Amino acid sequence: xxxxxxxxxxxxxxxxxxxxxxxxxxxxxxxxxxxxxxxxxxxxxxxxxxxxxxxxxxxxxxxxxxxxxxxxxxxxxxxxxxxxxxxxxxxxxxxxxxxxxxxxxxxxxxxxxxxxxxxxxxxxxxxxxxxxxxxxxxxxxxxxxxxxxxxxxxxxxxxxxxxxxxxxxxxxxxxxxxxxxxx
Amino acid sequence: xxxxxxxxxxxxxxxxxxxxxxxxxxxxxxxxxxxxxxxxxxxxxxxxxxxxxxxxxxxxxxxxxxxxxxxxxxxxxxxxxxxxxxxxxxxxxxxxxxxxxxxxxxxxxxxxxxxxxxxxxxxxxxxxxxxxxxxxxxxxxxxxxxxxxxxxxxxxxxxxxxxxxxxxxxxxxxxxxxxxxxxxxxxxxxxxxxxxxxxxxxxxxxxxxxxxxxxxxxxxxxxxxxxxxxxxxxxxxxxxxxxxxxxxxxxxxxxxxxxxxxxxxxxxxxxxxxxxxxxxxxxxxxxxxxxxxxxxxxxxxxxxxxxxxxxxxxxxxxxxxxxxx
Numbered sequence: 001x002x003x004x005x006x007x008x009x010x011x012x013x014x015x016x017x018x019x020x021x022x023x024x025x026x027x028x029x030x031x032x033x034x035x036x037x038x039x040x041x042x043x044x045x046x047x048x049x050x051x052x053x054x055x056x057x058x059x060x061x062x063x064x065x066x067x068x069x070x071x072x073x074x075x076x077x078x079x080x081x082x083x084x085x086x087x088x089x090x091x092x093x094x095x096x097x098x099x100x101x102x103x104x105x106x107x108x109x110x111x112x113x114x115x116x117x118x119x120x121x122x123x124x125x126x127x128x129x130x131x132x133x134x135x136x137x138x139x140x141x142x143x144x145x146x147x148x149x150x151x152x153x154x155x156x157x158x159x160x161x162x163x164x165x166x167x168x169x170x171x172x173x174x175x176x177x178x179x180x181x182x183x
Numbered sequence: 184x185x186x187x188x189x190x191x192x193x194x195x196x197x198x199x200x201x202x203x204x205x206x207x208x209x210x211x212x213x214x215x216x217x218x219x220x221x222x223x224x225x226x227x228x229x230x231x232x233x234x235x236x237x238x239x240x241x242x243x244x245x246x247x248x249x250x251x252x253x254x255x256x257x258x259x260x261x262x263x264x265x266x267x268x269x270x271x272x273x274x275x276x277x278x279x280x281x282x283x284x285x286x287x288x289x290x291x292x293x294x295x296x297x298x299x300x301x302x303x304x305x306x307x308x309x310x311x312x313x314x315x316x317x318x319x320x321x322x323x324x325x326x327x328x329x330x331x332x333x334x335x336x337x338x339x340x341x342x343x344x345x346x347x348x349x350x351x352x353x354x355x356x357x358x359x360x361x362x363x364x365x366x367x368x369x370x371x372x373x374x375x376x377x378x379x380x381x382x383x384x385x386x387x388x389x390x391x392x393x394x395x396x397x398x399x400x401x402x403x404x405x406x407x408x409x410x411x412x413x414x415x416x417x418x419x420x421x422x423x424x425x426x427x428x429x430x431x432x433x434x435x436x437x438x439x440x441x442x443x444x445x446x447x448x449x450x451x452x453x454x455x456x457x458x459x460x461x462x463x464x465x466x467x468x469x470x471x472x473x474x475x476x477x478x479x480x481x482x483x484x485x486x487x488x489x490x491x492x493x494x495x496x497x498x499x500x501x502x503x504x505x506x507x508x
Contacts, residue, residue: 109463125379133222137192
Protein backbone atom coordinates (compact mmCIF):
# COMPACT_ATOMS: atom_id res chain seq x y z
CA UNK A 1 0.00 0.00 0.00
CA UNK A 2 1.12 3.53 -0.68
CA UNK A 3 -0.24 6.39 1.36
CA UNK A 4 -0.19 10.00 0.33
CA UNK A 5 0.65 13.14 2.25
CA UNK A 6 0.01 15.41 -0.71
CA UNK A 7 -3.22 17.41 -0.78
CA UNK A 8 -5.95 16.16 -3.06
CA UNK A 9 -5.92 17.84 -6.45
CA UNK A 10 -9.14 18.33 -8.39
CA UNK A 11 -9.29 18.24 -12.17
CA UNK A 12 -9.36 21.73 -13.68
CA UNK A 13 -12.78 22.86 -14.97
CA UNK A 14 -11.84 22.34 -18.64
CA UNK A 15 -11.64 18.58 -18.03
CA UNK A 16 -15.22 18.54 -16.86
CA UNK A 17 -16.25 20.69 -19.81
CA UNK A 18 -14.46 18.39 -22.25
CA UNK A 19 -16.07 15.27 -20.80
CA UNK A 20 -19.59 16.66 -20.60
CA UNK A 21 -20.70 15.91 -24.19
CA UNK A 22 -19.37 12.33 -24.14
CA UNK A 23 -21.81 9.40 -23.93
CA UNK A 24 -21.87 7.53 -20.64
CA UNK A 25 -22.48 4.00 -21.93
CA UNK A 26 -18.85 3.07 -22.70
CA UNK A 27 -17.80 4.19 -19.20
CA UNK A 28 -20.68 2.30 -17.62
CA UNK A 29 -19.74 -0.85 -19.57
CA UNK A 30 -16.11 -0.55 -18.44
CA UNK A 31 -16.93 0.19 -14.77
CA UNK A 32 -19.37 -2.71 -14.62
CA UNK A 33 -16.58 -5.01 -15.74
CA UNK A 34 -14.27 -3.50 -13.11
CA UNK A 35 -16.91 -4.02 -10.42
CA UNK A 36 -17.44 -7.65 -11.44
CA UNK A 37 -13.69 -8.19 -11.22
CA UNK A 38 -13.51 -6.57 -7.77
CA UNK A 39 -16.42 -8.63 -6.44
CA UNK A 40 -14.81 -11.81 -7.77
CA UNK A 41 -11.45 -11.04 -6.22
CA UNK A 42 -12.64 -9.69 -2.87
CA UNK A 43 -15.54 -11.86 -1.68
CA UNK A 44 -14.89 -11.05 1.98
CA UNK A 45 -15.77 -7.43 1.32
CA UNK A 46 -19.49 -8.29 1.22
CA UNK A 47 -19.22 -10.38 4.34
CA UNK A 48 -17.78 -7.34 6.16
CA UNK A 49 -20.55 -5.12 4.78
CA UNK A 50 -22.94 -7.34 6.71
CA UNK A 51 -26.52 -6.16 6.68
CA UNK A 52 -25.51 -2.97 4.92
CA UNK A 53 -25.05 -4.98 1.74
CA UNK A 54 -27.93 -3.89 -0.46
CA UNK A 55 -27.59 -0.19 0.29
CA UNK A 56 -27.39 2.19 -2.66
CA UNK A 57 -24.66 4.81 -2.62
CA UNK A 58 -24.26 7.91 -4.71
CA UNK A 59 -20.68 8.83 -5.54
CA UNK A 60 -20.37 12.35 -6.83
CA UNK A 61 -16.95 13.44 -8.13
CA UNK A 62 -17.11 17.21 -7.77
CA UNK A 63 -14.67 17.71 -10.66
CA UNK A 64 -16.48 15.54 -13.22
CA UNK A 65 -19.75 16.13 -15.08
CA UNK A 66 -21.26 12.81 -13.99
CA UNK A 67 -21.68 10.63 -10.92
CA UNK A 68 -22.07 6.98 -10.01
CA UNK A 69 -24.73 4.94 -8.27
CA UNK A 70 -23.26 1.91 -6.52
CA UNK A 71 -25.74 -0.81 -5.66
CA UNK A 72 -24.24 -3.22 -3.14
CA UNK A 73 -26.85 -5.96 -3.47
CA UNK A 74 -25.08 -9.18 -2.45
CA UNK A 75 -26.49 -10.93 -5.50
CA UNK A 76 -25.73 -8.85 -8.55
CA UNK A 77 -24.11 -5.64 -7.31
CA UNK A 78 -24.01 -2.98 -9.96
CA UNK A 79 -22.77 0.45 -10.84
CA UNK A 80 -24.51 3.05 -12.97
CA UNK A 81 -23.03 6.19 -14.46
CA UNK A 82 -25.47 9.08 -14.27
CA UNK A 83 -25.55 12.74 -15.24
CA UNK A 84 -26.93 13.62 -11.81
CA UNK A 85 -27.62 11.51 -8.74
CA UNK A 86 -31.22 10.32 -8.38
CA UNK A 87 -33.30 10.80 -5.25
CA UNK A 88 -33.82 7.96 -2.80
CA UNK A 89 -30.22 6.86 -2.39
CA UNK A 90 -29.19 5.63 1.04
CA UNK A 91 -26.10 7.83 1.20
CA UNK A 92 -23.93 10.06 -0.93
CA UNK A 93 -20.21 10.82 -0.85
CA UNK A 94 -18.94 13.75 -2.85
CA UNK A 95 -15.49 15.19 -3.46
CA UNK A 96 -12.74 15.30 -6.08
CA UNK A 97 -12.29 12.05 -8.00
CA UNK A 98 -8.74 11.67 -6.66
CA UNK A 99 -10.09 11.74 -3.09
CA UNK A 100 -12.80 9.16 -3.80
CA UNK A 101 -10.40 6.82 -5.59
CA UNK A 102 -7.65 7.37 -3.01
CA UNK A 103 -9.97 6.66 -0.12
CA UNK A 104 -11.09 3.44 -1.78
CA UNK A 105 -7.56 2.27 -2.47
CA UNK A 106 -6.24 3.09 1.01
CA UNK A 107 -4.08 6.01 -0.05
CA UNK A 108 -6.16 8.59 1.82
CA UNK A 109 -7.86 8.42 5.21
CA UNK A 110 -11.60 9.06 5.01
CA UNK A 111 -11.81 10.83 8.36
CA UNK A 112 -8.92 13.11 7.42
CA UNK A 113 -10.66 13.96 4.13
CA UNK A 114 -13.79 14.75 6.13
CA UNK A 115 -11.89 16.90 8.65
CA UNK A 116 -10.28 18.88 5.82
CA UNK A 117 -13.68 19.30 4.11
CA UNK A 118 -12.35 17.59 1.00
CA UNK A 119 -15.31 15.21 0.98
CA UNK A 120 -18.92 15.59 2.07
CA UNK A 121 -21.03 12.68 3.29
CA UNK A 122 -24.80 12.77 3.64
CA UNK A 123 -27.54 10.24 4.30
CA UNK A 124 -27.13 6.99 6.20
CA UNK A 125 -23.76 7.51 7.91
CA UNK A 126 -23.71 3.94 9.25
CA UNK A 127 -23.92 2.67 5.68
CA UNK A 128 -21.10 5.00 4.63
CA UNK A 129 -18.85 3.75 7.43
CA UNK A 130 -19.63 0.13 6.64
CA UNK A 131 -18.76 0.59 2.96
CA UNK A 132 -15.60 2.54 3.69
CA UNK A 133 -14.36 0.01 6.24
CA UNK A 134 -15.23 -2.97 4.05
CA UNK A 135 -13.37 -1.52 1.06
CA UNK A 136 -10.42 -0.43 3.20
CA UNK A 137 -10.08 -3.91 4.66
CA UNK A 138 -10.37 -5.57 1.27
CA UNK A 139 -7.50 -3.48 -0.06
CA UNK A 140 -9.25 -2.77 -3.32
CA UNK A 141 -7.12 -0.79 -5.73
CA UNK A 142 -9.68 0.46 -8.23
CA UNK A 143 -7.06 1.97 -10.49
CA UNK A 144 -5.19 -1.33 -10.74
CA UNK A 145 -8.36 -3.37 -11.20
CA UNK A 146 -9.46 -1.05 -13.99
CA UNK A 147 -6.17 -0.87 -15.82
CA UNK A 148 -5.76 -4.65 -15.55
CA UNK A 149 -8.73 -4.98 -17.88
CA UNK A 150 -7.01 -2.86 -20.51
CA UNK A 151 -3.90 -5.00 -20.96
CA UNK A 152 -0.47 -3.44 -21.65
CA UNK A 153 -2.03 -0.09 -22.49
CA UNK A 154 -3.74 -0.08 -19.12
CA UNK A 155 -0.53 -0.88 -17.29
CA UNK A 156 1.17 2.03 -19.02
CA UNK A 157 -1.71 4.30 -18.07
CA UNK A 158 -1.56 3.12 -14.47
CA UNK A 159 2.16 3.84 -14.29
CA UNK A 160 1.61 7.34 -15.64
CA UNK A 161 -1.23 8.07 -13.22
CA UNK A 162 0.76 6.84 -10.23
CA UNK A 163 3.77 8.89 -11.32
CA UNK A 164 1.57 11.99 -11.24
CA UNK A 165 0.82 11.51 -7.57
CA UNK A 166 3.29 13.51 -5.54
CA UNK A 167 4.26 12.59 -1.99
CA UNK A 168 4.15 8.82 -2.34
CA UNK A 169 5.81 7.52 0.76
CA UNK A 170 6.15 3.80 0.21
CA UNK A 171 5.71 1.18 2.85
CA UNK A 172 7.52 -1.81 4.21
CA UNK A 173 8.62 -3.29 7.48
CA UNK A 174 9.98 -0.81 9.96
CA UNK A 175 12.42 -1.26 12.77
CA UNK A 176 10.74 -2.55 15.92
CA UNK A 177 11.96 -1.75 19.40
CA UNK A 178 12.76 -5.40 19.87
CA UNK A 179 10.72 -8.46 20.65
CA UNK A 180 10.55 -7.89 24.37
CA UNK A 181 9.05 -10.74 26.35
CA UNK A 182 6.29 -10.11 28.83
CA UNK A 183 5.87 -11.93 32.08
CA UNK B 184 9.01 2.37 25.18
CA UNK B 185 6.68 0.07 23.26
CA UNK B 186 4.48 1.41 20.47
CA UNK B 187 0.90 0.15 20.77
CA UNK B 188 -1.13 0.68 17.60
CA UNK B 189 -4.80 0.41 16.65
CA UNK B 190 -6.34 -1.99 14.13
CA UNK B 191 -10.01 -1.92 13.18
CA UNK B 192 -9.66 -4.56 10.48
CA UNK B 193 -7.33 -7.46 9.65
CA UNK B 194 -5.84 -5.35 6.88
CA UNK B 195 -5.11 -2.54 9.34
CA UNK B 196 -3.47 -5.02 11.68
CA UNK B 197 -1.07 -6.10 8.96
CA UNK B 198 -0.43 -2.45 8.06
CA UNK B 199 0.38 -1.57 11.69
CA UNK B 200 2.72 -4.53 12.05
CA UNK B 201 4.48 -3.71 8.77
CA UNK B 202 4.85 -0.05 9.81
CA UNK B 203 6.66 -1.01 12.99
CA UNK B 204 4.11 -1.51 15.78
CA UNK B 205 5.43 -3.40 18.79
CA UNK B 206 1.87 -4.45 19.57
CA UNK B 207 -1.51 -4.02 17.93
CA UNK B 208 -4.79 -3.74 19.79
CA UNK B 209 -8.11 -4.76 18.29
CA UNK B 210 -11.56 -6.04 19.24
CA UNK B 211 -14.38 -8.33 18.24
CA UNK B 212 -17.24 -7.41 15.91
CA UNK B 213 -19.77 -6.76 18.68
CA UNK B 214 -20.47 -4.53 21.63
CA UNK B 215 -17.69 -6.00 23.77
CA UNK B 216 -15.28 -3.35 22.55
CA UNK B 217 -15.43 0.42 22.57
CA UNK B 218 -15.15 0.82 18.80
CA UNK B 219 -18.22 -1.12 17.77
CA UNK B 220 -18.66 0.66 14.43
CA UNK B 221 -20.17 -0.69 11.18
CA UNK B 222 -17.74 -2.68 9.05
CA UNK B 223 -15.06 -2.74 11.74
CA UNK B 224 -13.46 -5.34 13.97
CA UNK B 225 -12.61 -9.01 13.93
CA UNK B 226 -14.38 -12.34 13.85
CA UNK B 227 -12.76 -15.01 16.06
CA UNK B 228 -11.31 -16.59 12.92
CA UNK B 229 -9.86 -13.28 11.73
CA UNK B 230 -8.29 -12.76 15.14
CA UNK B 231 -6.54 -16.14 14.91
CA UNK B 232 -5.11 -15.11 11.52
CA UNK B 233 -4.16 -11.67 12.84
CA UNK B 234 -2.34 -13.06 15.86
CA UNK B 235 -0.45 -15.48 13.63
CA UNK B 236 0.60 -12.67 11.29
CA UNK B 237 1.71 -10.43 14.16
CA UNK B 238 3.68 -13.19 15.88
CA UNK B 239 5.40 -14.16 12.63
CA UNK B 240 6.65 -10.57 12.41
CA UNK B 241 7.63 -10.20 16.06
CA UNK B 242 4.66 -8.11 17.18
CA UNK B 243 2.06 -8.75 19.88
CA UNK B 244 -1.74 -8.58 19.78
CA UNK B 245 -3.80 -7.12 22.61
CA UNK B 246 -7.55 -7.69 22.54
CA UNK B 247 -9.73 -4.90 23.86
CA UNK B 248 -12.83 -6.18 25.65
CA UNK B 249 -13.37 -2.80 27.17
CA UNK B 250 -17.06 -2.21 27.60
CA UNK B 251 -19.15 -3.02 30.66
CA UNK B 252 -21.25 -6.21 30.43
CA UNK B 253 -25.00 -5.78 30.76
CA UNK B 254 -26.76 -7.54 33.58
CA UNK B 255 -28.14 -10.79 32.25
CA UNK B 256 -25.89 -10.77 29.18
CA UNK B 257 -22.55 -11.79 30.62
CA UNK B 258 -22.03 -14.62 28.16
CA UNK B 259 -21.16 -12.36 25.22
CA UNK B 260 -18.32 -10.77 27.19
CA UNK B 261 -17.09 -14.05 28.66
CA UNK B 262 -17.11 -15.62 25.20
CA UNK B 263 -15.00 -12.71 23.96
CA UNK B 264 -12.45 -13.48 26.67
CA UNK B 265 -12.54 -17.20 25.80
CA UNK B 266 -12.14 -16.49 22.06
CA UNK B 267 -9.29 -14.03 22.60
CA UNK B 268 -7.38 -16.47 24.78
CA UNK B 269 -8.01 -19.29 22.29
CA UNK B 270 -6.73 -17.09 19.45
CA UNK B 271 -3.42 -16.67 21.23
CA UNK B 272 -3.78 -13.03 22.29
CA UNK B 273 -0.80 -11.72 24.22
CA UNK B 274 -2.95 -9.70 26.61
CA UNK B 275 -6.53 -8.64 27.24
CA UNK B 276 -7.51 -5.02 27.82
CA UNK B 277 -10.42 -5.00 30.27
CA UNK B 278 -12.32 -2.41 32.27
CA UNK B 279 -15.05 -4.27 34.16
CA UNK B 280 -14.05 -5.79 37.52
CA UNK B 281 -16.48 -8.68 37.07
CA UNK B 282 -14.92 -9.60 33.74
CA UNK B 283 -11.45 -9.16 35.24
CA UNK B 284 -12.42 -11.60 37.99
CA UNK B 285 -13.69 -14.12 35.43
CA UNK B 286 -10.50 -13.77 33.39
CA UNK B 287 -8.12 -13.95 36.34
CA UNK B 288 -9.85 -17.04 37.72
CA UNK B 289 -10.37 -18.86 34.41
CA UNK B 290 -7.12 -17.93 32.69
CA UNK B 291 -4.58 -17.10 35.41
CA UNK B 292 -1.74 -17.08 32.88
CA UNK B 293 -3.21 -14.52 30.49
CA UNK B 294 -1.77 -11.06 30.83
CA UNK B 295 -4.31 -8.46 31.92
CA UNK B 296 -4.18 -4.76 31.07
CA UNK B 297 -6.49 -2.23 32.71
CA UNK B 298 -8.33 -0.30 29.98
CA UNK B 299 -8.53 3.47 29.93
CA UNK B 300 -12.28 2.83 30.25
CA UNK B 301 -11.65 1.84 33.89
CA UNK B 302 -10.51 5.43 34.55
CA UNK B 303 -7.84 4.27 37.00
CA UNK B 304 -6.10 7.58 37.61
CA UNK B 305 -4.37 7.19 40.97
CA UNK B 306 -2.00 4.70 42.64
CA UNK B 307 -4.65 3.29 44.99
CA UNK B 308 -7.00 2.39 42.16
CA UNK B 309 -4.19 0.86 40.15
CA UNK B 310 -2.92 -1.09 43.16
CA UNK B 311 -6.39 -2.59 43.57
CA UNK B 312 -6.29 -4.03 40.03
CA UNK B 313 -2.76 -5.35 40.56
CA UNK B 314 -3.46 -6.98 43.91
CA UNK B 315 -6.91 -8.34 43.12
CA UNK B 316 -6.51 -9.40 39.45
CA UNK B 317 -2.74 -9.47 38.92
CA UNK B 318 -3.00 -6.69 36.33
CA UNK B 319 0.33 -6.05 34.64
CA UNK B 320 -0.38 -2.75 32.94
CA UNK B 321 -2.71 0.22 33.24
CA UNK B 322 -3.70 2.53 30.41
CA UNK B 323 -3.98 5.94 32.04
CA UNK B 324 -6.88 8.32 31.33
CA UNK B 325 -6.06 11.34 29.22
CA UNK B 326 -6.53 13.80 32.07
CA UNK B 327 -3.12 13.62 33.76
CA UNK B 328 -0.08 15.87 33.42
CA UNK B 329 3.38 14.41 32.88
CA UNK B 330 4.40 15.11 36.53
CA UNK B 331 1.20 13.37 37.69
CA UNK B 332 2.08 10.36 35.55
CA UNK B 333 5.57 10.32 37.04
CA UNK B 334 4.06 10.35 40.53
CA UNK B 335 1.91 7.33 39.62
CA UNK B 336 4.78 5.30 38.16
CA UNK B 337 6.81 5.96 41.31
CA UNK B 338 3.98 4.73 43.51
CA UNK B 339 3.08 1.50 41.70
CA UNK B 340 4.78 -1.56 40.27
CA UNK B 341 2.23 -1.72 37.46
CA UNK B 342 3.44 -0.86 33.95
CA UNK B 343 1.99 2.41 32.65
CA UNK B 344 0.73 2.99 29.10
CA UNK B 345 -0.35 6.43 27.90
CA UNK B 346 -1.99 7.82 24.77
CA UNK B 347 0.28 9.85 22.50
CA UNK B 348 -1.84 10.46 19.43
CA UNK B 349 -5.43 10.57 18.23
CA UNK B 350 -8.90 11.42 19.40
CA UNK B 351 -8.87 13.09 22.75
CA UNK B 352 -11.42 12.18 25.41
CA UNK B 353 -11.25 14.54 28.33
CA UNK B 354 -14.11 12.99 30.27
CA UNK B 355 -13.90 10.42 33.09
CA UNK B 356 -13.72 7.57 30.62
CA UNK B 357 -16.10 4.73 31.16
CA UNK B 358 -18.41 7.12 32.99
CA UNK B 359 -19.27 9.73 30.37
CA UNK B 360 -23.00 9.93 29.65
CA UNK B 361 -23.08 12.57 26.92
CA UNK B 362 -23.57 10.06 24.12
CA UNK B 363 -26.22 8.21 26.12
CA UNK B 364 -28.05 11.45 26.74
CA UNK B 365 -28.31 12.26 23.05
CA UNK B 366 -28.74 8.80 21.55
CA UNK B 367 -29.43 6.20 24.23
CA UNK B 368 -26.19 4.45 23.28
CA UNK B 369 -22.81 4.87 24.90
CA UNK B 370 -19.21 3.75 24.47
CA UNK B 371 -19.36 2.21 27.92
CA UNK B 372 -22.23 -0.22 27.37
CA UNK B 373 -22.63 -0.46 23.60
CA UNK B 374 -19.15 0.34 22.36
CA UNK B 375 -20.22 3.39 20.40
CA UNK B 376 -19.69 7.03 21.23
CA UNK B 377 -21.99 9.15 19.10
CA UNK B 378 -23.16 6.19 17.01
CA UNK B 379 -23.30 6.70 13.26
CA UNK B 380 -26.94 5.58 13.29
CA UNK B 381 -27.78 8.84 15.07
CA UNK B 382 -25.49 11.14 13.09
CA UNK B 383 -26.66 13.36 10.26
CA UNK B 384 -24.72 15.79 8.09
CA UNK B 385 -26.29 18.37 5.87
CA UNK B 386 -24.39 20.47 3.37
CA UNK B 387 -25.83 23.73 2.10
CA UNK B 388 -23.96 26.57 0.39
CA UNK B 389 -20.63 25.32 1.69
CA UNK B 390 -21.76 25.05 5.30
CA UNK B 391 -21.96 21.61 6.87
CA UNK B 392 -24.30 21.09 9.79
CA UNK B 393 -23.71 18.09 12.03
CA UNK B 394 -26.46 16.62 14.17
CA UNK B 395 -26.46 13.89 16.78
CA UNK B 396 -29.71 12.36 17.91
CA UNK B 397 -31.58 15.33 16.52
CA UNK B 398 -29.43 17.89 18.35
CA UNK B 399 -27.54 20.33 16.15
CA UNK B 400 -24.06 20.21 17.59
CA UNK B 401 -21.99 22.15 15.12
CA UNK B 402 -21.91 24.14 11.90
CA UNK B 403 -18.73 24.37 9.90
CA UNK B 404 -18.44 27.35 7.59
CA UNK B 405 -16.96 27.11 4.13
CA UNK B 406 -13.39 25.81 4.38
CA UNK B 407 -13.47 25.49 8.17
CA UNK B 408 -11.96 22.18 9.35
CA UNK B 409 -14.57 19.72 10.60
CA UNK B 410 -14.71 17.50 13.67
CA UNK B 411 -16.28 14.28 14.88
CA UNK B 412 -19.97 14.61 15.72
CA UNK B 413 -19.53 14.11 19.46
CA UNK B 414 -21.29 16.26 22.02
CA UNK B 415 -18.04 16.95 23.85
CA UNK B 416 -16.77 18.64 20.69
CA UNK B 417 -19.97 20.48 19.95
CA UNK B 418 -20.11 24.23 19.56
CA UNK B 419 -22.84 25.70 21.70
CA UNK B 420 -24.45 29.04 22.34
CA UNK B 421 -24.61 30.03 26.01
CA UNK B 422 -25.43 33.24 27.87
CA UNK B 423 -21.72 34.02 27.98
CA UNK B 424 -20.57 33.19 24.49
CA UNK B 425 -20.71 30.83 21.55
CA UNK B 426 -17.98 28.24 21.28
CA UNK B 427 -16.57 24.91 22.32
CA UNK B 428 -17.65 24.40 25.93
CA UNK B 429 -16.01 21.06 26.71
CA UNK B 430 -13.10 20.82 24.32
CA UNK B 431 -11.91 22.05 20.96
CA UNK B 432 -11.98 19.65 18.02
CA UNK B 433 -8.31 18.73 18.06
CA UNK B 434 -6.25 15.56 18.19
CA UNK B 435 -3.69 14.72 20.81
CA UNK B 436 -0.10 14.71 19.53
CA UNK B 437 2.44 14.12 22.28
CA UNK B 438 5.40 13.31 20.02
CA UNK B 439 7.45 16.19 21.40
CA UNK B 440 6.79 14.98 24.94
CA UNK B 441 8.35 11.56 24.42
CA UNK B 442 11.50 12.44 26.41
CA UNK B 443 9.38 13.56 29.35
CA UNK B 444 7.15 10.52 29.17
CA UNK B 445 10.17 8.23 29.06
CA UNK B 446 11.67 10.00 32.08
CA UNK B 447 8.31 9.70 33.86
CA UNK B 448 8.62 5.93 33.68
CA UNK B 449 6.07 5.27 30.95
CA UNK B 450 6.39 1.77 29.50
CA UNK B 451 4.17 1.97 26.42
CA UNK B 452 2.78 4.59 24.05
CA UNK B 453 -0.69 4.15 22.62
CA UNK B 454 -2.08 5.49 19.37
CA UNK B 455 -5.85 5.98 19.24
CA UNK B 456 -7.90 5.24 16.13
CA UNK B 457 -9.27 1.78 15.53
CA UNK B 458 -12.00 3.48 13.51
CA UNK B 459 -9.46 4.96 11.10
CA UNK B 460 -8.21 3.64 7.78
CA UNK B 461 -5.02 1.86 6.75
CA UNK B 462 -3.72 5.20 5.48
CA UNK B 463 -3.99 6.70 8.97
CA UNK B 464 -2.47 3.65 10.61
CA UNK B 465 0.52 3.62 8.31
CA UNK B 466 1.19 7.35 8.55
CA UNK B 467 0.84 7.60 12.31
CA UNK B 468 2.65 4.39 13.22
CA UNK B 469 5.54 5.18 10.92
CA UNK B 470 5.76 8.73 12.26
CA UNK B 471 5.91 7.56 15.88
CA UNK B 472 8.33 4.78 15.05
CA UNK B 473 10.63 7.43 13.61
CA UNK B 474 10.05 9.68 16.62
CA UNK B 475 11.12 6.84 18.91
CA UNK B 476 14.23 6.29 16.81
CA UNK B 477 15.02 9.99 17.10
CA UNK B 478 14.53 9.78 20.88
CA UNK B 479 16.87 6.81 21.08
CA UNK B 480 19.54 8.57 19.04
CA UNK B 481 19.23 11.89 20.86
CA UNK B 482 17.86 13.74 17.84
CA UNK B 483 15.15 16.41 17.99
CA UNK B 484 11.65 15.04 17.52
CA UNK B 485 9.80 17.06 14.87
CA UNK B 486 6.46 18.59 15.85
CA UNK B 487 3.20 18.71 13.94
CA UNK B 488 4.02 15.99 11.44
CA UNK B 489 0.51 14.56 11.50
CA UNK B 490 -1.70 17.63 11.22
CA UNK B 491 -3.40 16.32 8.09
CA UNK B 492 -4.57 13.25 10.04
CA UNK B 493 -5.88 15.27 12.97
CA UNK B 494 -9.40 16.15 13.93
CA UNK B 495 -10.04 19.79 13.11
CA UNK B 496 -6.63 19.74 11.36
CA UNK B 497 -5.19 20.81 14.70
CA UNK B 498 -3.14 19.22 17.50
CA UNK B 499 -2.75 19.66 21.24
CA UNK B 500 -0.62 18.36 24.09
CA UNK B 501 -3.87 17.94 26.02
CA UNK B 502 -3.62 17.50 29.77
CA UNK B 503 0.03 16.47 29.58
CA UNK B 504 0.83 20.17 29.74
CA UNK B 505 -1.96 21.88 31.64
CA UNK B 506 -1.37 25.43 30.52
CA UNK B 507 -4.73 26.50 31.88
CA UNK B 508 -3.60 25.95 35.46
